[in-house]
Amino acid sequence: MSASLIVHDPGLFSTIQDAGRWGYLRYGVSNSGAMDKVSLHIANILVGNDPGEAAVEFTASGGVYEAAADSCRIAIVGGNFPVAIDGEPAPPFSSCTLRRGTRIDIGYAISGMRGYLAVAGGFDLTPILGSVSTQVRFGLGGLDGKPLGVGSPIPLRNEEAPPDGDRCLDPALLPSAGGPLRVIMGPQDDYFTEAGKQTFLSAGYRVSDQSDRMGYRLDGPDIEHADDFNIVSDGIAAGSVQVPGNRKPIVLLADRQTTGGYPKIATVISADLHRLAQMGPGETMRFSSVSIAEAEEQYLALAQCLETIARSMEPADAESLKTYRLLSINLIDGIL
Amino acid sequence: MTVELGNAVDIGVNEAVAALEQNISNAGIEGVLETIPTYRSLQVVYDPARIRSRDLIDRLSGILSGPVQGVAATRRWTIPVSYGGEHGKDLEFVAGVHNLSSDEVIRIHSGAEYRVYMIGFAPGFAYLGGLPEALHTPRRDNPRALTPARSVSIGGIQAAVSTMPVPSGWHLLGQTPVRTYDLTRPEPFLLKTGDRIRFESISHQEYRRLDAAAEKGDIIAECEVTG
Numbered sequence: 001m002s003a004s005l006i007v008h009d010p011g012l013f014s015t016i017q018d019a020g021r022w023g024y025l026r027y028g029v030s031n032s033g034a035m036d037k038v039s040l041h042i043a044n045i046l047v048g049n050d051p052g053e054a055a056v057e058f059t060a061s062g063g064v065y066e067a068a069a070d071s072c073r074i075a076i077v078g079g080n081f082p083v084a085i086d087g088e089p090a091p092p093f094s095s096c097t098l099r100r101g102t103r104i105d106i107g108y109a110i111s112g113m114r115g116y117l118a119v120a121g122g123f124d125l126t127p128i129l130g131s132v133s134t135q136v137r138f139g140l141g142g143l144d145g146k147p148l149g150v151g152s153p154i155p156l157r158n159e160e161a162p163p164d165g166d167r168c169l170d171p172a173l174l175p176s177a178g179g180p181l182r183v184i185m186g187p188q189d190d191y192f193t194e195a196g197k198q199t200f201l202s203a204g205y206r207v208s209d210q211s212d213r214m215g216y217r218l219d220g221p222d223i224e225h226a227d228d229f230n231i232v233s234d235g236i237a238a239g240s241v242q243v244p245g246n247r248k249p250i251v252l253l254a255d256r257q258t259t260g261g262y263p264k265i266a267t268v269i270s271a272d273l274h275r276l277a278q279m280g281p282g283e284t285m286r287f288s289s290v291s292i293a294e295a296e297e298q299y300l301a302l303a304q305c306l307e308t309i310a311r312s313m314e315p316a317d318a319e320s321l322k323t324y325r326l327l328s329i330n331l332i333d334g335i336l
Numbered sequence: 337m338t339v340e341l342g343n344a345v346d347i348g349v350n351e352a353v354a355a356l357e358q359n360i361s362n363a364g365i366e367g368v369l370e371t372i373p374t375y376r377s378l379q380v381v382y383d384p385a386r387i388r389s390r391d392l393i394d395r396l397s398g399i400l401s402g403p404v405q406g407v408a409a410t411r412r413w414t415i416p417v418s419y420g421g422e423h424g425k426d427l428e429f430v431a432g433v434h435n436l437s438s439d440e441v442i443r444i445h446s447g448a449e450y451r452v453y454m455i456g457f458a459p460g461f462a463y464l465g466g467l468p469e470a471l472h473t474p475r476r477d478n479p480r481a482l483t484p485a486r487s488v489s490i491g492g493i494q495a496a497v498s499t500m501p502v503p504s505g506w507h508l509l510g511q512t513p514v515r516t517y518d519l520t521r522p523e524p525f526l527l528k529t530g531d532r533i534r535f536e537s538i539s540h541q542e543y544r545r546l547d548a549a550a551e552k553g554d555i556i557a558e559c560e561v562t563g
Contacts, residue, residue, distance in 0.1 A: 025372045025381070027517075027525045029459045128519060138459055138500065187338040187377075232343050233456065233463070235372040235379030259374055259456030292337075296384035303385060 003069030003160075004153035005056075005119060011063030011106065015213075016123060016142035016154070017116075017254075019052030021131035025258050031238065032133035032141065032254050035213060035277035036114050038175060038306070039078040043118035045310050046075035046095045046167055054125065054132045055118040056148065060280065062106020062115055067098040068153065073120035073161040074098060079112015079278050094168035094316045095120070097161045113280040121158030135255055137214070168316040173309050175302055177275055180286040183241065183266035184295050188231060191263035192243070196224035200241075200265055204284040205249060211281060213255040218285075222247035223265065233261040239268035239276075241287075251276065271298035337389065339396060340377045345465060345493060349376045350453050354530045355404040356396075365395050373529040374454045375463070412532040414558040415497065415512050417446065417488050418543035423511035430473055430490070430507050444468050445509060446535040450495055452527050460499035460517030462527045467495045479505030486512050488535065497527070510535075513547035514557045526557065 007014075017040065020033025034040035034057055041051040056065075062081050067074075075095040076083050083090040084105040090096055098104070106115065125132040125142070134142030143152055189197060205220035229245050236242070240252045242262040251268060252260075253276070268276060269290065279285060290298075339356060342349035353373045360371055360380070367387030372379040382392055419442045420427040431438045450464040457463075467490055475491045483489070483504045489496050491506030498504070499517035512535075516526040527533075538546070550556050 023370055024459075025370055025379070026455060026529070027459060028455045028457060028461050129524070140459075187340065232345055232375045233454065234340070234374040234377040235338060235456075237338075237379065237381075257457050258372065259454060292389045296388055299384050 003072065003156040003158060005156060006066040006068050006153050007063065007148045007150065008066060009064040009150060010148035011058045011061040014056055014058040014063055014148040015134035015136065016054050016125065017057040017133045018054035018131055020254070021129050021133055021141070024129050025235070028258050029129060030135065030254065030256050030258055032135045033131065034116065035254050036078060036116070036274040038274040038302070039114070040116045041306055042169070042309060043075045043077035043116040045313065046077065046169065047073050047118050047120035048162060048164065049118060049120065049122055051306070053118065053122040055116040056154070058106065058115050058117065060113060061108045065104040065117065067100060067102045069156055069158070070100060070160040072098050072156060072158065073166065074104065074117060076106065076115055076117050078115030080110040081115045082107040082110065091168070091316070093171050095166040097166055109280070112278040114277055119156055120162055121156060124155040124157045137255060166316040167313045169309050169313050173305070173312055175305050180288040181272045181276060182269045182290045182295065182298065183287050184269060184292055185266045185289050186264070188263035189265050191226055191229070191231065192265055193224045193226050197265065199223055200249065201287055201289055204286055206284045207279050207281050209281045213253060215250050215252040215256055216276070218249045218251065220248070223249060225263070229263060230261055231263050233259045236260050236264070237267050239270065239273050240264045241266045241268065253277070269295040269298055271295070271302045337380045337382065337392065338377050339380065342376045345375055345453070347451060347465060350451065350465065353378050356400065359399045359402070359404065360396070363395065363399060365392070367392070374456065409561050409563045410530070410532060412534070412560045412562065413527065414534050414536050415514050416538040416542070416546055416556065417510040417512050417535045418538055418540050419510035421540065423540070423543065424488070424509040426507035427509050430471065430509065433473055434470060441471065441509070442537050444470050446537050450533040452529050452531040452533065454529055455525070455527065458498070458500060458502050460525050460527070461502065462497045462516065464495040464497070464533060467493055473507055475505040476507065479503055483508060484511060486514065488512055511543070513543055513550045515550050520553065526555070
């Protein structure tokens with residue numbers, strides 16, 4: 001009997017995502033991949049996977065899953081989602097080893113927007129263009145290019161959990177998350193007036209309901225164009241903030257179109273994209289401008305932080321789990 | 337990082353983009369992960385853990401001021417197109433706009449050589465430059481929510497070949513049986529930036545024959561490599 005994770009309820013919107021589909025932007029294929037790569041990374045290393053292994057990415061609510069394997073080891077990382085394993089609250093920042101038939105219940109987000117359910121050994125799926133990440137719009141990757149549906153089993157590579165035990169990490173090591181989202185201005189900031197740029201960098205912008213894996217449409221004060229708001233199409237990076245004719249910014253994300261014809265006032269730095277991914281409709285963000293050199297420093301610092309977490313992981317024993325459970329509410333808030 | 341080489345739909349700018357990409361590829365810069373050529377700029381994706389922006393900018397500046405080296409061979413594709421009818425719902429409309437007959441539109445459209453300026457918007461979607469001025473047509477007032485896969489269309493001063501159903505405000509002149517995007521092939525994408533394209537008018541009957549062959553995996557488009 002082949003091992004799988006059975007989806008009894010996929011939550012609001014759940015897809016398979018890994019570190020992304022790289023090398024095909026030039027052919028019009030967006031990267032896709034986890035919106036919050038930091039949480040994906042941590043979920044994976046907790047179960048001993050490569051940091052970029054595929055996991056279930058769930059949105060706003062997690063759903064109900066069942067272990068259909070002799071045993072399997074899972075970790076759930078991301079926003080603050082209530083998790084119950086066979087009805088018992090699960091320890092955060094720790095892997096869990098499950099017996100066949102164990103039920104995983106992931107509720108609605110208390111805070112944050114996305115979570116990742118990683119399984120030791122990963123899912124047994126066929127990569128499309130080098131990745132199993134799901135891109136629903138063009139039907140690529142995942143399970144037939146679709147979001148998870150009720151009853152769909154996700155095949156697992158391992159029949160049973162690896163012999164090394166569960167691991168946990170010290171949440172104090174997680175990247176800190178306060179402050180405005182940092183951006184590098186440009187590449188087309190010259191398409192905006194000084195007043196327009198000032199508005200962008202001083203006002204608060206609220207995540208609208210029209211926000212998904214392609215991008216976040218933001219509500220807030222109008223950003224004034226200098227003249228024309230059409231450019232000859234060029235490439236769109238993850239985190240690009242484009243401002244079309246209605247003067248409201250759109251931050252383009254994992255499933256974005258690869259090219260576009262609206263001027264881009266700024267780009268959210270790579271090190272802050274995971275924070276953006278945890279913001280849901282109604283939440284307000286501010287932007288602050290940093291240099292390219294500073295953005296690179298932050299990227300390297302984040303990589304360093306993840307390495308420290310990997311080195312500091314400890315075997316999860318009953319005592320430490322109890323402590324985490326007591327502290328869990330504050331601690332999970334800390335991931336944002 | 338984005339290197340902007342102009343802000344125009346212009347063959348000179350697009351050739352400069354292609355030359356820059358070729359030179360970056362030849363230089364084999366450590367830490368450059370991916371380059372994305374567009375109409376008028378080259379997006380360079382890099383890993384700051386392997387190269388920092390100041391060094392990358394130095395390298396790119398050196399390449400930009402140096403001569404173009406080893407430009408790749410040019411590929412010239414002949415793409416069969418069934419014009420009009422169910423395959424190209426806007427052929428008669430476009431003819432009307434320009435006071436031409438449908439046959440004249442077909443003759444002008446299939447008489448030109450196009451250059452792939454950019455692949456973008458959707459997987460394999462090819463934006464083409466080189467549409468004769470006689471066919472420059474403003475886009476539709478009401479974009480269609482979905483257009484047929486493999487549509488051959490025009491919008492403004494541009495032309496395009498699509499791969500899958502996408503929303504579009506461009507005018508549909510015809511449909512090609514050629515799969516320019518096919519995940520079952522080892523090389524899923526047929527076209528790349530800088531390729532040249534000519535369209536060849538085929539009958540609806542011929543379309544059905546070629547479509548069946550393409551469905552079985554035949555490329556059916558002819559390719560000539562020069563330079």
